[in-house]
Amino acid sequence: MSCKDNKKVITQTEVTFTKEGELTIFKSADSSKISLDIEIADTDFDIQTGLMYRNQMEKNQGMLFIFDDERERFFYMKNTKIPLDLIYIDADTNIVSFQKNAKPFDESSLPSNGPAKYVLEINAGLVDTWNLTAKDSIIFTKQ
Numbered sequence: 001m002s003c004k005d006n007k008k009v010i011t012q013t014e015v016t017f018t019k020e021g022e023l024t025i026f027k028s029a030d031s032s033k034i035s036l037d038i039e040i041a042d043t044d045f046d047i048q049t050g051l052m053y054r055n056q057m058e059k060n061q062g063m064l065f066i067f068d069d070e071r072e073r074f075f076y077m078k079n080t081k082i083p084l085d086l087i088y089i090d091a092d093t094n095i096v097s098f099q100k101n102a103k104p105f106d107e108s109s110l111p112s113n114g115p116a117k118y119v120l121e122i123n124a125g126l127v128d129t130w131n132l133t134a135k136d137s138i139i140f141t142k143q
Contacts, residue, residue, distance in 0.1 A: 015053050017061055021142040023120065028135040035060070036122070040142060042066040051121055052079040062122040064140060070117040075099070077106045083124035087132065088112035095136045098127050 018039055025034040041047045041063055051063055067073070070091040077084070086099040099110040101124045112119070120138065 017054075017057060019061075019143065021064070021140055023062065023064060023138055023140040025130070025132065026137050026139070027130075027132070028137070029131070029133065034130055036062045038062050038064045038120075038140060040064055040066060050075075050080070051082065051084065054080070054082055057082060057123055059123060059126065062120050065119040065121070067117050067119075070115045072114065073112040073116045073119055075102075075110045075119060076108060077102050077104055077110075080104055084121045085124050085127040086110055087120040087122065087127065088114065088116035089118035089120060089138055090115055091117040093118070093138050095132065095134050095138070097134060098132070100127050101125065 017037075019037045020040040021038045023036045023038045025036070027033070037060060039061075041050055042065070047065055047067075050065070051057065073088060075086055080102075081104050083104055084102045086102060088096045088098070090096050096114040096116050097112055102110055118138070
């Protein structure tokens with residue numbers, strides 16, 4: 001019996017959502033609120049990995065990236081299987097801009113087009129469904 005018979009099969013484990021906090025979007029137009037469960041990405045590893053390798057995310061879930069500084073951000077969809085809307089947010093927690101319907105596995109740069117300290121990733125289409133604008137703001141709590 002040779003060692004070659006013992007082939008190791010490496011499978012990509014699915015990463016599942018882990019609630020690490022709650023986030024509320026405040027809509028300036030009508031003072032309504034949208035509440036989400038969020039995962040927090042605030043370490044280098046979490047920020048680099050983001051929502052890569054996920055097969056799905058619920059409508060009321062998102063990932064909030066928290067950076068140490070406020071500056072223009074550039075995201076891309078490498079190894080990301082689900083289409084996303086990206087919401088760029090400044091240090092005062094006001095929405096700066098959006099990148100809507102980011103395509104899975106697309107490595108094109110998705111710039112914030114302005115200084116951002118936070119980035120919220122949600123399922124594609126929700127920015128339009130919820131009629132979000134750059135006048136809206138967020139608040140979040142970590143668990």
